[in-house]
Amino acid sequence: MARPRSAESHKKVIDAAVQLFSERGIDATSMDAIAEASGVSKATIYKHWQDKDALCLEVMGYLHGLDEEPPVFDSGNFRDDLIAQLQYQPAADRQALREKMTPHMIAYASRNRAMGAAWRTRVIEPARLALTNLIQRGEKGGILRRGIDPEIGIALLLGPMMYRHVFVTRAGAKGPKDLEIHVADAFLAAFGTAAPSR
Structure with missing residues (x-):
């Protein structure tokens, strides 16, 4: 058709x-x-x-797979779910274009505060919300200590991912092997109520 x-x-x-x-x-x-x-x-x-910014926002949403239903990682094993969430790459077929586009978007958003706020709300917030929900689930299930500030948790979890993306792989070097596993285990060592199950 x-x-x-x-x-x-x-x-x-x-x-x-x-x-x-x-x-x-x-x-x-x-x-x-x-x-x-x-x-x-x-x-x-x-x-x-209505304008170029509106088109640009839709482009970023497309490159980040907002036209697809994101998976919910809830296998019953918190460590595995945390690793899977950190490893998740939306719209994997658009990854190369997303990597080319992101530096332009960061530069543009730094000069255009309204655009930056709209980009964070539309494109970045879904990933942050998924991690927030995972952290809250870990607290509720007794796997994580109560009272973790979600902003601190997200910063600790996503910081290494951004480091690898911006400072390592974009420079042509290979990133640390199994970084998501190391990040998840470090997070659980800091905030878990017991040694993470493997």
């Missing part, structure tokens, strides 16, 4: 925006350039997105 024309146009715009944003940067990419690259008129683009 043929894809409806509006859906096809929508995909063309997203694909063109992803390529141009990741190659040129967000500031240097105009809506005119996106219209030309996608073959979709600027008038049609503005019917779907």
Whole structure:
């Protein structure tokens, strides 16, 4: 069955925006350039997105797999679930584009506070919420000590992941092997009520 024309146009715009944003940067990419690259008129683009920021947010949501239902890791083994959550890569087929786009997004968001806040709410918050829920489940199940500040927990868990992504693998080096396992075990050693089961 043929894809409806509006859906096809929508995909063309997203694909063109992803390529141009990741190659040129967000500031240097105009809506005119996106219209030309996608073959979709600027008038049609503005019917779907009020401005470039709105389009950019949808691009980031697409690259982070917000169009897919995220898994809930709840196997009954908290350590395994924590490792699986840290290892989870949404939209794995878009990872290369996501890695190209993220530095441009960080730079753009640092100059545009409203965009940065919208990006964190729409794209970053789901991952933070998943870890918050996991921490709360660990507390409720008696695996983690009560009263952990979720912000501290998230910072300790995601900090090493960001370090590997930004400072190690982007520089061309291989990241620490089994980093997620080491991070989960260090977290459990710091906040667990007993030695983590393996």
